[in-house]
Amino acid sequence: MSDIAFIGLGNMGLPMAINLVKAGHSVTAFDTVADAVAKAEAEGIKAAPDAASAVADAQFIITMLPSGPIVLKVFEAVVPAAKSGAVLIDCSTIDVESARKAHAMCDAAGLLSLDAPVSGGTGGAAAGTLTFMAGGKREAFDKASPILDVMGGKLVYCGGGGAGQAAKICNNMLLGISMIGACEAFALAEKLGLEAQAAFDVISTSSGYCWSVNTYCPVPGVGPQSPADNGYKPGFATELMLKDLGLSQQAADSAGQATPMGARAQELYARFLEHGGKGKDFSGMIEYLKTAAR
Numbered sequence: 001m002s003d004i005a006f007i008g009l010g011n012m013g014l015p016m017a018i019n020l021v022k023a024g025h026s027v028t029a030f031d032t033v034a035d036a037v038a039k040a041e042a043e044g045i046k047a048a049p050d051a052a053s054a055v056a057d058a059q060f061i062i063t064m065l066p067s068g069p070i071v072l073k074v075f076e077a078v079v080p081a082a083k084s085g086a087v088l089i090d091c092s093t094i095d096v097e098s099a100r101k102a103h104a105m106c107d108a109a110g111l112l113s114l115d116a117p118v119s120g121g122t123g124g125a126a127a128g129t130l131t132f133m134a135g136g137k138r139e140a141f142d143k144a145s146p147i148l149d150v151m152g153g154k155l156v157y158c159g160g161g162g163a164g165q166a167a168k169i170c171n172n173m174l175l176g177i178s179m180i181g182a183c184e185a186f187a188l189a190e191k192l193g194l195e196a197q198a199a200f201d202v203i204s205t206s207s208g209y210c211w212s213v214n215t216y217c218p219v220p221g222v223g224p225q226s227p228a229d230n231g232y233k234p235g236f237a238t239e240l241m242l243k244d245l246g247l248s249q250q251a252a253d254s255a256g257q258a259t260p261m262g263a264r265a266q267e268l269y270a271r272f273l274e275h276g277g278k279g280k281d282f283s284g285m286i287e288y289l290k291t292a293a294r
Helices: 013-022 034-042 051-055 070-076 096-108 121-127 139-149 163-191 196-203 238-255 259-279 282-291
Strands: 002-008 026-030 060-063 087-090 112-117 130-136 154-158
Touching: 002 013, 002 034, 002 070, 013 034, 013 070, 013 121, 013 139, 026 034, 026 051, 026 087, 026 112, 034 121, 051 070, 060 070, 070 087, 070 096, 070 130, 087 096, 087 139, 096 112, 096 163, 096 238, 112 139, 112 163, 121 130, 130 139, 130 163, 154 163, 163 196, 163 238, 163 282, 238 282, 259 282
Parallel strands: 002 026, 002 060, 060 087, 087 112, 130 154
Antiparallel strands: 112 130
């Protein structure tokens, strides 16, 4: 079993760290939120007074943090404190440029690193079924895979440094666009007098088939259980979707690639957040669209 440091015990990080403990690993963690640390200690996770102390004996260092600047600040503290041979795995969803800067810090220190954002939400974190999209050296991916396997159901090696973040950003841009399309279709169906179940039965077995309809339908009472059946409690919060769409547009600007649908999706989620979407699942977009002026 391995000695693992875990920095960031939020809604995703804490259940991921708990699964590592359940698998028999020794986990030392740090978070700035005292309540999160207390919950971690109750699950057998050792608390450290700061990030540098947490990584002192770790073979693997995992971070799950809110933004690129915070990731870089934490890496500035932990990279010098990490022991030789440690592998740093950043599971945050951040911009590609920050991910590459984090890799450069590790390279300069002779440490292996991965940017390995996840898909699967809090449910996947708790169940240990997350999908990891990893970027970095293949050696780092191979070394870290047994640890990632504990927390995930699928590991995908995407390429060099930053490739994991690129994959996550592209996927979630498409997801945001797709969900808006699903919401528009069901909102229009209702206005036309078509029952939601009939619309679902057609779309889910026809050319409109997609994850946003078949697995995560934004209408309550049809299809598999989804946040729509629980008052649009996330799930995947609108704030997080808006963050990811912002990252996609930042990346598109940097790469010089037109993404007009991604840009429009970002605008719509910003409006939804301003008009009742705070704290709701991103599929609750349908509520905003039903009341928005044409």
